[in-house]
Amino acid sequence: MNTMxxxxxxxxxxxxxxxxxxxQRWWKVxxxxxxxxxxxxxxxxxxxxxxxxxxxARAKTRFGLPEATPVISCYEAGRDGFxxxxxxxxxGVTNHVVDSSSIEVDxxxxxxKTDQLDLGGLLTLLARYQAGDRRCWRVVRVPSVEDEDxxxxxxTRETLQADRTRLINRLKATLAVLGLRLPVTRDFIARVDAAxxxxxxxxxxxxxxxxxxxxxxxxxVEHQLEELDATRQALPIDLTTPTGxxxxxxQRLRAVGPAGAxxxxxxxxxxxxxxxARQLGALVGVVPAVYQSxxxxxxxxxxxxxxxHVRRLMVQLAWGWLRWxxxxxxxQWYHARFAAGGPRxxxxxxxxxxxxxxxxxxxxxxxxxxxxxAVMKATTM
Numbered sequence: 001m002n003t004m005x006x007x008x009x010x011x012x013x014x015x016x017x018x019x020x021x022x023x024q025r026w027w028k029v030x031x032x033x034x035x036x037x038x039x040x041x042x043x044x045x046x047x048x049x050x051x052x053x054x055x056x057a058r059a060k061t062r063f064g065l066p067e068a069t070p071v072i073s074c075y076e077a078g079r080d081g082f083x084x085x086x087x088x089x090x091x092g093v094t095n096h097v098v099d100s101s102s103i104e105v106d107x108x109x110x111x112x113k114t115d116q117l118d119l120g121g122l123l124t125l126l127a128r129y130q131a132g133d134r135r136c137w138r139v140v141r142v143p144s145v146e147d148e149d150x151x152x153x154x155x156t157r158e159t160l161q162a163d164r165t166r167l168i169n170r171l172k173a174t175l176a177v178l179g180l181r182l183p184v185t186r187d188f189i190a191r192v193d194a195a196x197x198x199x200x201x202x203x204x205x206x207x208x209x210x211x212x213x214x215x216x217x218x219x220x221v222e223h224q225l226e227e228l229d230a231t232r233q234a235l236p237i238d239l240t241t242p243t244g245x246x247x248x249x250x251q252r253l254r255a256v257g258p259a260g261a262x263x264x265x266x267x268x269x270x271x272x273x274x275x276x277a278r279q280l281g282a283l284v285g286v287v288p289a290v291y292q293s294x295x296x297x298x299x300x301x302x303x304x305x306x307x308x309h310v311r312r313l314m315v316q317l318a319w320g321w322l323r324w325x326x327x328x329x330x331x332q333w334y335h336a337r338f339a340a341g342g343p344r345x346x347x348x349x350x351x352x353x354x355x356x357x358x359x360x361x362x363x364x365x366x367x368x369x370x371x372x373x374a375v376m377k378a379t380t381m
Contacts, residue, residue: 015130016060018093019122020075020084021115022046030119031059035127039120049087056093074126076100077140085142096129098122101305102138147271150243151309153235154263157228158309160221167218174211178203188215232262243270246365253364254375255324260317267310269365277359284310286355302351314354321357329372330356 014033021028027046032039040059044051060069073088074096088095103125105111128136168184175182179198182191192211195203238244246265250256274280281287285306288299304311322331330353338349360371 014065014069016056016063016065016069016071017123017126017130018056018059018071018073019119019126020073021119021122022075022078022080022084023115024079028115028119029055030123031055031063032123032127033063033065035124035131037063039123041116041119053091070094072096072126072130074098074122074129076103076122082142082148086145096126097140097142098125099138099140104136141272143271147243147266150266150270153228153232154259154266155309157225157232157259160225160228164218164221164225167214167221171211171214171218174207174214178207184218232258235262241270246270249365250361252376253325253361253371254377255317255320256361260313263309263313264361267307269362274362274366277362280359280362281355283307284314284355284358286311286314286351286358302355310358311354314358315350318350318354318357321353325371325374328374330360332373 017032017034019030021030023046025046027044027048028041029044029052030039030041040062042055044055056071057067059065060067071093072095073093075084075098077097077099082097085095085097103121125136171184171188172181180195180203182188182195185191189212192203192208197203236244237248239248243265246269247258247261250261250264250269251258268274268280268283272283274283278287282303283306285304285308286302288301289303291298291300321328322334325331333356334349334353338346338352341349357371360369360374363369364371
């Protein structure tokens with residue numbers, strides 16, 4: 001057996017492991033073949049994908065791997081989203097997008113933190129993951145381009161609603177400094193023109209100009225919200241897709257409107273594969289974080305380490321469920337345990353109700369189990 005044959009046999013089953021540390025201007029890319037192997041690191045310009053492919057070929061040569069050796073890569077989920085994942089998979093690379101909060105770190109109060117150390121840690125965890133340690137981190141499920149794009153409409157609306165609230169608060173704050181209180185209605189500018197300060201003087205021109213500017217911004221935001229609502233109402237519900245079926249089923253329930261149905265369908269029910277209720281709760285961040293040491297065990301509140309769009313929506317739906325589904329088992333459970341308490345206890349209870357309601361809606365959409373005592377709409381809205 002010659003040397004070339006022995007080297008080829010020794011590389012059978014070996015993969016080239018690659019990790020990215022992504023930055024706005026520069027990326028660090030590391031390569032290794034497994035635990036104990038000193039990594040090869042390179043610094044490249046951000047987004048230089050041709051250079052990445054060149055460095056992959058050079059790394060295979062450096063480690064003595066055949067050209068056909070499979071490449072397995074990873075990077076942390078963040079600002080760059082999933083375009084890098086799609087590019088790598090299109091070029092034959094098996095890539096994993098990793099939840100940043102699930103990565104193991106040193107528990108010392110003060111620890112060294114550099115891109116080089118982070119890169120080495122990712123390569124080590126990737127080698128462990130490939131060796132079968134599936135608990136070393138959590139891999140993010142990557143949506144398709146269509147599923148990701150379907151979420152943009154309601155996320156844009158959510159951003160505009162936040163802008164609307166901010167502008168209204170700014171108008172009220174400007175008036176409060178002057179000692180005035182005016183309703184922010186359609187005739188707001190006319191009320192500002194006629195307003196007088198508490199001492200009878202007219203409004204200063206600087207404040208008047210600022211109010212006019214913020215009112216123009218608010219009018220523009222409200223116009224955009226109206227356009228988005230019209231676009232959403234015109235969206236076709238394709239019952240041949242999981243998203244369309246989820247939207248159609250959710251809108252049958254009282255207390256769930258079109259906006260909530262589309263958010264739940266596009267964020268979770270339309271493309272994610274949910275195995276159990278606890279996984280669903282963890283996905284949205286409404287499960288308690290348990291602290292247990294020796295004889296002591298307590299819950300430290302919900303994790304909030306999930307999809308904040310759905311978490312915010314579920315709290316709103318929970319309040320609506322209490323109003324429109326009063327005879328349901330969930331509403332009766334809430335009233336029995338929390339309604340008689342103070343404001344703090346009721347806020348705690350509404351989060352618990354939101355978690356139970358989320359699980360009930362998942363069972364209804366995926367398993368056709370209607371929430372106990374729930375009332376359907378007379379017609380689909």
